[in-house]
Amino acid sequence: MNVKLNNRDPVYLQIVRYFKEKIAIGEFEPGEEIPSRRELANRMKINPNTAQRAYKEMEEQGLIYTEKNHPSKITTDKMTLGMVREELLVEAVDTFVTSVRSINVPVDELLDLVKEKYTGNDDKEA
């Protein structure tokens, strides 16, 4: 568990995002136990209050749940899990679209390029 935190975004949201990414790629499995607040603070080198706040936010968003006297766990709710993936995806695409729009490329040309690059990258990584 290692993440480079930036100084400008709220730390608790960076933590939440980190969890979402891990959930989306399946590194955190549904129902998996997650570290205690204290442990998280320690590993991420953040203030325990911030860790607490991140967990509270994730609980509110339904990403994790806590039964009495048990460690918190990743949600097993399929819909929430699906939404996490979608949210990250939409967010990334949004960012991409915003930056690419200024170049004013026809959509088809753009899609071809995306396809080429995306699969090309896949090959390289594989």
Added chain:
Amino acid sequence: MKNYLKLVNFEFNRVAKLFVVLLGITFVVQMLGVFFEAKKYLDMANQQIYEEMVPKAQFLQMYGQMSFMEVVRSAWFLAPIALCVAGVAFYIFLIWYRDWVGKNTFIYRLLMLPTTRLNIFYAKITTILVMTFGLVAFQIILLPIEKWIFNGMIPIEFRNDMGLIEVVTSMPELSLIIPNSLLQLVLYYGAGLLAVSILFTGILLERSFKWKGIFAGLLYGAIAVVVFISPLLLQDFVLDGFFYPIELFMIEIVMGLILLVASIWLSGFLLKKKITV
């Protein structure tokens, strides 16, 4: 109270090394004094009697008997006492300044103890007292031992035997540190305690107000002295011997107590409100 005792114990341990060194020096130098003074006399007697063939009776007539008093009057004996007095006087200042000076910031800890800060004052003054009494007690123990060695070295016919009490009372320097009545003890050491508490107050004034504090400390000391001797001055110059000596004596005691209480109060105030690390 418990914290006070713990602090006294702690403060005393801090000075233990100096204390032991002073005891050691006193012991060694005074013992050497007994030995050399006695030997000096014996050498002279031997020379006169066995080499110059002076008859014993005539020798005694010429040079007199040797008395323990001569040992006590010698520098061998008095120098270590002076050193101890100087050591205590020096430590009266050091006991405070060592907590501030140099890399040492122990004063932070002392001032942050969950106990009244006056306990620091009481503990330090008690340490000075204990140290003083310790040195005096050691001297009192040492005297008969020295006398015994002295007696062992000088044959009885050459010896003018004096009681130890006689020796002490005939030496003003000694009777000051070893008083021969309870009243004297209370008076001498009471006056000493008062002097130390006034010095402590002066030190705390300096620690609280720095340069201005030195001035305030000197002023406080001067005022204390004037207040203390004012009844005597009044008696002599204004009232023309109005009080009986015993009355004057009582007034002086009351004055001393007032000054002691004032010093403690002022020190307590400074420690609580004005001291700075």
Added chain:
Amino acid sequence: MIEVKEIEKKYGRKKILKGVSFTANKGEITCLIGLNGVGKTTILNAIMALTPINKGQILIDGEPLKEKTFEKITFIPDAITMLPQMKIAEAMEFMKDFYTCWNQDRATELLGFFRLNKDDRISSLSKGNTAKVNLLLGLALDVDYVLMDEPFSGIDMFSREEIANVFTSHLIENRGVIITTHEIGDIEHLIDKVVLIDNGLVTKEFNAEEARENEGKSVIDVMREVYIG
């Protein structure tokens, strides 16, 4: 809560503090930031009644400091507050003797945490280890508030890391902490609240996470704005 209200402090004619006010809450890490010599240490000393103030008031949980308050608040200055000739064990013994809030288990844990040897003499320790002993003596007290003066300055990198770890651990949890620093660098993510001090005044008091959330600014961004304008 520690409330510092309009405190003023003069050294001779020079005014070091010109009406400083801020609060520090329990369960939060409050960081006093300012260049060297702006009076951060003086503020901590004033909170602990280690130096008198000329004006203003300081309240700890609504009360002025008393002797028993030292069982509730502690101060870790930038120099060790024990005699150099003492062994670490003796220094711990001293604390245990005088403070009812001394927590021996925690002290032992801290010895391990900092990898210190209790039979070492304080005078023989490296700078980093001396700082750790100083921290140990303060953190092993079960107090609600801990003040630390420049816990990171002049210390080697690895010791810094170990000390920073303290702030993310249960050793600090639920306590109110005030630390001073002249460089925020490595602790930006650790602190809750920032009090910027310049020229004897509080120039800004803000919550670090709120500044990031509401304005998208890092602590350094806010500082830059305040100092450079």
